[in-house]
Amino acid sequence: MSSRAPRTEVIIVGRKPLLRYVLATITSLNRGSEEVVVRGRGRSVSKCVDVVMTLKRSFFRDLEIRGISVGTDEVRIGERTINLSYIEVRVGRRKGVRG
């Protein structure tokens, strides 16, 4: 099956509306991703958590949060380097429960 999604996909949360990222995650899981990593940094950290909670509340009751990690990205802007916090939430659907 060549159209099969990879087992783990990363969705980067940025400035687009929340539901874009929710939809991207739903699509990925429905296409067969075993796990999706939803990632946001800087101000998008809040939105990243919103994406996951919206998914769980409104779309996949069986969504499982498999791991959360936080860290710092060093980002170069011109000559300066700034530290940006990031969050990564690994999600997947509970096995044996679909619906």
Place this chain on the structure above:
Amino acid sequence: MSSRAPRTEVIIVGRKPLLRYVLATITSLNRGSEEVVVRGRGRSVSKCVDVVMTLKRSFFRDLEIRGISVGTDEVRIGERTINLSYIEVRVGRRKGVRG
């Protein structure tokens, strides 16, 4: 020692400047808290992660992230109920290493 802090303290991250919360956490750990839960919700989720990463990067190299959880608070504003995502990060200092 009656001035001893409780073993676990909760710091709620809100609209004040980042360093206020960093300082509050440092004070709590230095006064003997075994663990501090840094909590933020809504837009403060990002700031909450910033507080933890600033602590780790600039103040306590031995800071340990012991757990991260996310969820939804239902908040009543007048007659409406809105869902606010929250994050809670449990931190403490690694045992046997102080400095």
